[in-house]
Amino acid sequence: EDQVTQSPEALRLQEGESSSLNCSYTVSGLRGLFWYRQDPGKGPEFLFTLYSAGEEKEKERLKATLTKKESFLHITAPKPEDSATYLCADAGNMLTFGGGTRLMVKP
Amino acid sequence: EPEVTQTPSHQVTQMGQEVILRCVPISNHLYFYWYRQILGQKVEFLVSFYNNEISEKSEIFDDQFSVERPDGSNFTLKIRSTKLEDSAMYFCASSVGGQGPSGQYFGPGTRLTVT
Numbered sequence: 001e002d003q004v005t006q007s008p009e010a011l012r013l014q015e016g017e018s019s020s021l022n023c024s025y026t027v028s029g030l031r032g033l034f035w036y037r038q039d040p041g042k043g044p045e046f047l048f049t050l051y052s053a054g055e056e057k058e059k060e061r062l063k064a065t066l067t068k069k070e071s072f073l074h075i076t077a078p079k080p081e082d083s084a085t086y087l088c089a090d091a092g093n094m095l096t097f098g099g100g101t102r103l104m105v106k107p
Numbered sequence: 108e109p110e111v112t113q114t115p116s117h118q119v120t121q122m123g124q125e126v127i128l129r130c131v132p133i134s135n136h137l138y139f140y141w142y143r144q145i146l147g148q149k150v151e152f153l154v155s156f157y158n159n160e161i162s163e164k165s166e167i168f169d170d171q172f173s174v175e176r177p178d179g180s181n182f183t184l185k186i187r188s189t190k191l192e193d194s195a196m197y198f199c200a201s202s203v204g205g206q207g208p209s210g211q212y213f214g215p216g217t218r219l220t221v222t
Contacts, residue, residue: 034210041216043111043200043214044213045213046212049210087150095152096152100149
């Protein structure tokens with residue numbers, strides 16, 4: 001059974017304090033690893049797709065990387081508006097989401 | 108910027124009643140999906156739909172559920188006889204390709220409350 005596990009469950013950062021979120025997966029024949037951002041009461045918002053080990057994608061303060069077993073979402077100098085739940089998902093036969101990391105950035 | 112829309116934003120229904128949740132996917136997208144998220148839990152895949160038929164469905168998507176694309180713009184999820192445990196946020200999503208590089212675009216969700 002495909003599994004996607006995210007850690008930590010919650011992360012509190014001070015504004016400007018960089019950190020990384022982890023997504024590990026046990027999927028046979030990974031077809032893509034997606035990162036989404038979800039704000040409270042809203043639908044997930046697409047951020048990145050990664051397909052192969054070594055691939056990296058960047059958007060503003062966020063950078064996603066992929067290895068054979070896990071993906072990291074690096075947040076550089078975060079701002080309070082980066083506060084959200086970050087979800088990763090593997091695109092096997094169906095999109096399987098991890099439980100998410102709830103990020104809180106304090107000013 | 109095009110977006111997925113969903114109606115209603117909140118639906119309250121009594122146990123045993125039928126509900127229909129509606130979605131308008133992005134106009135040039137070909138793949139359509141329904142997900143649900145029970146409060147405090149993971150987003151869970153329900154069903155994917157392509158070329159006017161179901162392409163994948165999860166174990167959650169049992170005979171109580173059905174999907175339809177009644178016209179060129181709407182995509183609906185019907186729950187025939189709602190149960191208390193169907194209370195959740197239901198998200199519609201659409202994509203250009205199946206699991207393409209642009210990902211799936213999600214709507215704002217319908218909060219379903221079954222009493």
